[in-house]
Amino acid sequence: MAPDIPDDDLAGTRAALAPTLAAAAAVLPWLNKQRSPRFAAEINERWVRACRELDAAWSARPASGGGSVRQSVFALYGVALDSKDADCLALGEALASATDRLEDDQPSPHLIAAMSAAIECFDEAGGLEHEAFPQRARHFATRLQNAVEQPGNQQRSPLIDRLFASEVSERLTLMREALDALPPDAVMLKSEAAQIAEQAELIELYGVMDLARQLARQIDGTTDLEQPATRTAIGHALDRLTAAIAALDAL
Structure with missing residues (x-):
């Protein structure tokens, strides 16, 4: 059986905790209060x-x-x-x-x-x-x-652009194979599109980045790539991205 705590000790403990308890009690209403809407x-x-x-x-x-x-x-x-x-x-x-x-x-x-x-x-x-x-x-x-x-007017490096175009062309080939597979590999398509967008942003190829992001947004967990219309739409998005890369590679 635990020994009884002397009344003096209890009183001292309560006195020491009183400021903390009071502060906590003052904060609680603010925690429960929701922020008023700023707009109708x-x-x-x-x-x-x-x-x-x-x-x-x-x-x-x-x-x-x-x-x-x-x-x-x-x-x-x-x-x-x-x-x-x-x-x-x-x-x-x-x-x-x-x-x-x-x-x-x-x-x-x-x-x-x-x-x-x-x-x-x-x-x-x-x-x-x-x-x-x-x-x-x-x-x-x-x-x-x-x-x-302030429209962008920086001089670009043709070598970097061509290296990027070469790598992305290989990715696009793999993406078309993933689209043509049975069943189509939606995870791979979305992942590759997102990576192309990320790499394009790093070298300030914002047009390519925009196209790749649009393609990635077309594919989510509910996308049924076995539907002909959906596959056609994804194919067209790949065509636009391929055309952009081809134009870049020709510079």
Whole structure:
């Protein structure tokens, strides 16, 4: 049987713990308190929907042209205006400016990369209420504006480009074999596309990066590559990537 603790010791222990217990009790209400929404639910729902539509339009851009992207960007800008939020407005204006530059004969790879990154980042369920939204909005507004105002004009290394093209050509051959296999190897296709995108970004081949990312996004856990229409769509994406690599190799 444990010995009794003297009353004096208990009193001393309680006195020593009192400040800690009081501090913990004061913090508990804050832990349970949810952050108040910054925006009306209707505004946030419209923002999330507009971002998803923009992501879909951007993914379909190589096949459908830029018209749907412009329409989606200005729909998003309309939500930004209604939000009356400075960060939303700055992001909307930057996206609109970048969209105008996309109509150039040869839009900057930096511009395409900035658009891809921004659109992908904001296509998420939290929308305007995501805790990191203000910081992300400011970051991408600045990045887009820089891409608009300072098109990339660095001299490239033809040797590095040709080495990259040679390696990717081999990868594309393996990817076509994976697509033609029975059953098609979706994991391999997605992995290879993601690796091509990553390598292209490292050497600032943002157009190739964009095409590879689009291909990777077409394949997920629910993609049935045994469906003829799906395989055809993946094949067309591989064709676009192959054409981009062929053009690079010819430089």
